Amino acid sequence: MLPASSEPGISSPVLFVRRAGERALLVELAGPAGAAALHSRLQADPLPGQTGLVPAACTVLVRLATPAHARQAAGLLAELELRAADRAGQAGLVELDTVYDGEDLAEVARLTGLGSADAVAEAHSAAVWTAAFCGFAPGFAYLTGGDPRLDVPRRAEPRTAVPAGAVALAGAYSAAYPGSSPGGWQLIGRTSAPLWDLEREQPALICPGATVRFRPVREQLALRQRPAAALHTAAAPISVERTIPGEHTVAGNPGPPPAAVVLDPGPQSTIQDLGRPGYSHVGVGRSGAADRSALVRANRMVGNPAGAAGLEVLFGGLRLRAERDLVVAATGASTPLALQAADRPERPAPFDAPFLLRADEVLSLGPPAAGLRTYLAVRGGLAGEPVLGSQSTDTLAGLGPEPLTAGRGLGVGPEPGTAVGLPEPAPPLPGTEAGAGTETDVQLRYIPGPREDWFDAAGLDGFAxxxxxxxxxxxxxxIRFSGEPLTGRRSGELESEAVLPGAVQIPPSGLPILFLADAPVTGGYPVIGVVVQADLDLAAQLRPGTSVRFTPVLPPEELRD
Incomplete structure (x- = not known):
């Protein structure tokens, strides 16, 4: 953690530059104005190797291309001067027609002492709000700069569903919900503005830096927002139990005939590529394959580009029928592969090697001997409609195709025109037996921070x-972890700030949570460390019940670029 000094005439100094893994820095500033200033400054004048920015309440996460770029950026940020001109909003003015008839309007009037719904509406609509950052859900913008009298606590009991378009308050923030989702904010009104629309070049109506005015209207508004049932869908917990349905045929499949048909998706099978980077600032994480190296390896074996879309299969169970000859490779969790055709006896297929799946053959994936997620690549890559440049299924943001179901047809892209690759041995997986027939704890290396200062020495030592x-x-x-809860965590709440895959949060329970591919963009619990990228693929293969030790890596300069 590098302190940054303040100089006379600098209106919003950088307070600290904190490590956030190998290739990111969390920059802490004096307040929301400073975070907005830094975000604007770095948008206009990027640092060497800068690949992304995620503004938050009082911080900006800066993503860098390599550890060397991160080390260079840390020094540059510590000396950076921010002046008032850097605060200027760069995203224009957004006006939202708003009907002030929310379910919590009377309670807000009571909590604020304003006395009436009209007084709350007047105070809320008179302010010029600024979008400080996005998080929680795609297009959900945290707005600051309102009337201080509107600072109200969240509801004691969150609602299980807040309707799309709801206008709400929580603490010093206001927001308009872009889609239906759970939420504990106080609802004061609603707007019909299309806050999130994937058909726009910029899907989010409100981006960080925009100024927002709520314009009160009396008439009833018909919501024009497209249904967003999955904008904040909770992902299904890992389970190895499943029910095997009967075989299905394709029904109502539009377009050209599918190359393969799903007969049984197993516990969960999704389409994944390497994700959709570049949208964190509007509340959309990268997503993509949880074990990125396994998908890249499977694609290489069938001659695809590294980022071609394939299947991520949770704990085996997938059965699909080829409608034409296909070249396929499976890697990741080591599952037995079987090929079955009506006129031929069942035969095994090789793992970690390309093979021919003939037309009318059924490929079945059994339970893996080790690991959790298997990746299936088909020569040509899976063909589908990308969402924000990716076919990946984001289970948290509700973007991309739905998880596979029985009867689903799968299209395949054109012949890549490259040679089929060679078999590739995979790295060891969690659950692989050690030499003496016993299992050892899985070791996950991490870089301490950015919020290790929220823990005393006993807490830091206990975690490791x-x-x-x-x-x-x-x-x-x-991944949630059980064990002896950590003590020595500072009490209180942390202002929302960016998180990233690999971050390990410690909530008040004292039990760690390690974020994977579908991590939220922002979070409100301190991150004690960030697992290094080389070990994050290993973490994606952890089964429930696996024992894990977190090992600190210091100094970060020892990590390879």
Whole structure:
């Protein structure tokens, strides 16, 4: 953590530059105005190797291309001067027609002492709000700069569903919900503005830096927002139990005939590529394959580009029928592969090697001997409609195709015109037996921070010295761990700030949560460390019940670029 000094005439100084893994820095500023100033400054004048920015309440996460770029940027940021001119909003003015008839309007009038719904509406609509950052859901903008009298607490009990278009307050923030989702904010009104629309070049109506005015209207508004049932869908917990349905045929499949048909998706099978980077600033994470190296390896074996879309299969169980000859490779969790045709006896297929799946043959994936997620690549890549440049299924943001179901047809892209690759041995997986027939704890290396200062020495030592167990209620969003809870965590709430895959949050329970591919863009619990990218693929293969040790890596300069 590098302190940054303040100089006379600098209106919003950088307070600290904190490590956030190998290739990111969390820059802490004096307040929301400073965070907005830094975000604007770095948008206009990027640092060497800068690949992304995620503004938040009082911080900006800066993503860099390599660890060397991160080390260089840390020094530059510590000396950066921010002046008032850097605060200027760069995203224009957004006006939202708003009907002030929210369910919590009377309660807000009571909590604020304003006395009436009209007084709340007047105070809310008179302010010029600024979008400080996006998080929680795609297009959900946290607005600051309102009347201080409107600072109200969240509801004691969050609602299970807040309707799309709801206008709400929480603390010093206001927001308009872009889609239906759970939420604990106080609802004061609603707007029909299309806050999130994938058909626009910029899907989010409100981006960081925009100024927002709520314009009160009396008439009833018909919501024009497209249904967004999955904007904040909770991912299903990992389970190895499943029900095997009967075989299905394709019904109502538009377009050209599919190359393969799903007969049984197993516990969960999704389409994944390498994700959709570049949208964190509007509340959309990268997503993509949880074990990125496994998908790249499978694509290489069938001659595809590294980022071609394939299947991510949770704990086997997938059965699909080829409608034409296909070249296929499977890697990741080591599952037995079987090929079955009506006129031929069942035969095994090789793992970690390309093979021919003939027309009318059924490929079945059994339960893996080790690991959790298997990746299936088909020569040509899976063909589908990309969402924000990616076919990946984001289970948290609700973007991309739905998880596979029985009867689903799968299209395949054109012949890549490259040679089929060679078999590739995979790295060891969690659950692989050690030499003496016993299993050892999985070691995950991490870089301490950015919020290690929220823990005393006992808490920091406890995190690194204890054995943790991957819990059953884990998914693509993250892994929860059980064990002896950490003590020595500072009390209180942390202002929302950016998180990234690999971050390990410690909530008040004292039990760690490791974020994976579908991590949220922002979070409100301190991150004690960030797992290095080389070990994050390994983490994606952890089964419930696996024992894990977190090992600190210092100094970060020892990590390879």
């Amino acid at each position: 010295s204890r054995t943790w167990t991957a819990a059953q209620d884990s998914n693509r969003v993250g």
